[in-house]
Amino acid sequence: MERKGKRLTAEEKAVVLRRRLVDKVPVSELWEEYGIQPTVFYRWQKQLFEGAAAAFERESPRKDRRPP
Numbered sequence: 001m002e003r004k005g006k007r008l009t010a011e012e013k014a015v016v017l018r019r020r021l022v023d024k025v026p027v028s029e030l031w032e033e034y035g036i037q038p039t040v041f042y043r044w045q046k047q048l049f050e051g052a053a054a055a056f057e058r059e060s061p062r063k064d065r066r067p068p
Helices: 010-021 027-034 038-055
Strands: none
């Protein structure tokens, strides 16, 4: 993917992170392939992990669920 100097979409960023975390592609290969700086990659990774809890939150609590 030749994207040097352009912004990646959220979907493209997710692809880059997935390739690293799931497919175990070396980070240096991703930097070169996508034309991103190491600091950019690690910032995306930090944002992913900091926002991960939101993926598991419910829109509204279930009525039949009792508090712990």
